[in-house]
Amino acid sequence: MDNPGFMSAPPLETPTAPSPPWRDVLKVYLEPATLRMLALGFSAGLPLLLVLGTLSFRLREAGVDRTTIGYLSWVGLAYGFKWVWAPLVDRLPLPPLTTLLGRRRGWLLLAQCMVIAGLVGMALNDPRQGLTPLVWCALLAAFGSATQDIALDAFRIESAETRKQAALAAAYQTGYRLAMIWAGAGVLWVAAWAEVAPAMAAGAASGAAAYQNGAWKTAYLVMAASMGVGVLTVLLSAEPAPNEGRHSAAEIAASRALFAATGVPVYGVLMFIGTFFFVALFRLRPADTGLLFFLGAVFLPVLALYVLLMLWAARKGLRVPAPPQLVPFAAWIDKAFFDPFADFIRRYKWQAALILALIAIYRISDVVMGIMANPFYVDMGFTKDEVATVSKIYGVVMTLAGAFVGGVLSMRLGVMRVLMLGAVLSAASNLLFAWLASRGHDLTALIAVVSADNLAGGIASAAFIAYLSSLTNISYSATQYALFSSLMLLLPKFIAGYSGAFVDAYGYSQFFTSTALLGVPVLLLVALASRLTTTASTSTSTSTSTSTTTGAADRQ
Numbered sequence: 001m002d003n004p005g006f007m008s009a010p011p012l013e014t015p016t017a018p019s020p021p022w023r024d025v026l027k028v029y030l031e032p033a034t035l036r037m038l039a040l041g042f043s044a045g046l047p048l049l050l051v052l053g054t055l056s057f058r059l060r061e062a063g064v065d066r067t068t069i070g071y072l073s074w075v076g077l078a079y080g081f082k083w084v085w086a087p088l089v090d091r092l093p094l095p096p097l098t099t100l101l102g103r104r105r106g107w108l109l110l111a112q113c114m115v116i117a118g119l120v121g122m123a124l125n126d127p128r129q130g131l132t133p134l135v136w137c138a139l140l141a142a143f144g145s146a147t148q149d150i151a152l153d154a155f156r157i158e159s160a161e162t163r164k165q166a167a168l169a170a171a172y173q174t175g176y177r178l179a180m181i182w183a184g185a186g187v188l189w190v191a192a193w194a195e196v197a198p199a200m201a202a203g204a205a206s207g208a209a210a211y212q213n214g215a216w217k218t219a220y221l222v223m224a225a226s227m228g229v230g231v232l233t234v235l236l237s238a239e240p241a242p243n244e245g246r247h248s249a250a251e252i253a254a255s256r257a258l259f260a261a262t263g264v265p266v267y268g269v270l271m272f273i274g275t276f277f278f279v280a281l282f283r284l285r286p287a288d289t290g291l292l293f294f295l296g297a298v299f300l301p302v303l304a305l306y307v308l309l310m311l312w313a314a315r316k317g318l319r320v321p322a323p324p325q326l327v328p329f330a331a332w333i334d335k336a337f338f339d340p341f342a343d344f345i346r347r348y349k350w351q352a353a354l355i356l357a358l359i360a361i362y363r364i365s366d367v368v369m370g371i372m373a374n375p376f377y378v379d380m381g382f383t384k385d386e387v388a389t390v391s392k393i394y395g396v397v398m399t400l401a402g403a404f405v406g407g408v409l410s411m412r413l414g415v416m417r418v419l420m421l422g423a424v425l426s427a428a429s430n431l432l433f434a435w436l437a438s439r440g441h442d443l444t445a446l447i448a449v450v451s452a453d454n455l456a457g458g459i460a461s462a463a464f465i466a467y468l469s470s471l472t473n474i475s476y477s478a479t480q481y482a483l484f485s486s487l488m489l490l491l492p493k494f495i496a497g498y499s500g501a502f503v504d505a506y507g508y509s510q511f512f513t514s515t516a517l518l519g520v521p522v523l524l525l526v527a528l529a530s531r532l533t534t535t536a537s538t539s540t541s542t543s544t545s546t547s548t549t550t551g552a553a554d555r556q
Contacts, residue, residue: 002345033159037168040108041175043230044152047115047145049183050120050223051138052076055122057188057374057387062127062211066375070500072131072494073371076140080489082146088149102239103160107151109234114144116227123220126213132349148230158240177396183223184392188384191219266318279526311345311353332530340483343473351532355471358525359484360491362419362464365427365522367492368514371499376433376508383443390446395454400460407466409459415466416530423526427519429453464488 005275056069089107097106118141125134156168194215345352377387410418432449469482503511 033076034168034171036159036233037156038171038175039229039233040155041172041181042151043112043175043227043233044145044148044172045176045179045231046183046223046226047119047141047148048055048079049180050119050122050187050220051145052185053370053374054187057378057384058191058216059127059131060375060378062213064131064492066115066126066372066500066503068131068500069375070371070503071497072135073140073499074555075135075142077490077493078139078142078146079149080486080493082150083483083486085147086150089147090139090154101234104151104155105234105237105239106404108148108230109156111144111148111151112227112231113236115141115148116224116231118142118144119224123217123224128211128213156239170257178265179226180394184225184396185388187219187223188388188392190222191215192384192388194218196237207508210521247390291389307356308353311350336480340473341350344471347473354528354532355526356487356520358529359468360490361518361525362423362522363426363488364492364495365430365515365519366460367489368496368499368518369433369512371432371496372503372508372511373433379508380437382443382446386443386446390443390450394447395450398451398454399458399461402455402460404458405455406459406462410466415463415470416526418459418463419467420523420526420530422456422463423519425456426460427516427522428520429456430512430516434509434516437512438506 022335051073052073055075056073059069059072060066093103094106094110100106101109118139119139121137122134122141125137127134152172156172159168192215196214197213213309348355351492373391374387377391406418406422409421429449429452432452436442436449468488471484499511506514
């Protein structure tokens, strides 16, 4: 690949390779590597809802209070912090499994076994008898799922040449979406089917009094068994050819020499300290100071100062001495994390703070509202079959339709305009849930609200993914995109943990209205980022990749 900053003379003639016939193109989707990614995508998508959305439905039906359900949503932060252990999954061998299966398949099998163990543990534990065992099992499943995502990215990239990567990605996304339907709607259908005399139970009681743990036990055991699709695929697959990365031994040696002579970057130290500081904040409870005061006067200002300090240290190039024993590890981390981060800071300078702020809060309305969606359905009296059909199947279809519309509009109108449109629609659609809260059990209203909400989420997601792709340097595209995609979940997931406490204090209507208001700062940041994009497009276009990949936002 040519250096994007180096201008070389064009060749006199560049013959155009003939396009392959459609028949050969479509045959790619029947190749073993593509079919493997379909099955592995199913394995990757299965655990997500089971430890987040579906679990919140189960807990609310069991009578668990909304405040506790909100705090338990922090289990999903495992997906936001997976970049921390991603280099270990990428490089570290697992002696027994690596010897037998290879590095990629060894990590995949270990991660899948963790997911299965976590789901089985969630099936065998009754939340009415105590939440601690169930929470630890959910954490195990989430950690295994995040680890599986890391290993699968490497497995997919190494399984086929570049020209076939789009087909592999499409197959992966198809399997992922099918798994989300199965884990969202399928688990509710299985639980409803496994209930003992459901009609009599519904007539006699509702909510916690009608909760049947045996039905949920059956449903989660079926989901754990469904992970066998991924396990079997890993065992029957061949280990892909290893890709040790683009960093040569000379580059690593140069980094070691630099660190030994000058020390490690201060901003790198702050990144790791901030990770543990962020986790420590989860132990705080705002009951003594008030929820809004805690978030507005304590957490957000501290976070803003921390980010500005980290950016300042990166711009100044500050370093601190490092013990000789840590120099090899620091050099490795430098190539894995800090080089892509430093490249981003160099390209955008202080404007990086604006971009990072937009990434951190763009999905805040969706994520914070989504944690309480399933408890809301339970409290409004919607049955498992109704939620499964409307929200988990029809809703996914509408999200995909929105993603398609968002992709088309992004190409026609520009990413930033659709990014603004998506932000407006996502925030406004939350007001529809406030209206639905006043309607009670109204299936027609539920269909209308879910339609508008998921369509808006799909449009916003398509534009947002295209925007993230446009920010990455082509030399660091994978790492920078992984960091961006993790960042977009951290703050929303953290604030979403307090959503149950807010609902208990103010009610559903106030909660949904407040989540809509959370989208107002997003509109301001999008407007400022649009000006930045217009100004910077003429000076940085040669160093960025402008992929317009589309995707869909998911309600948890």
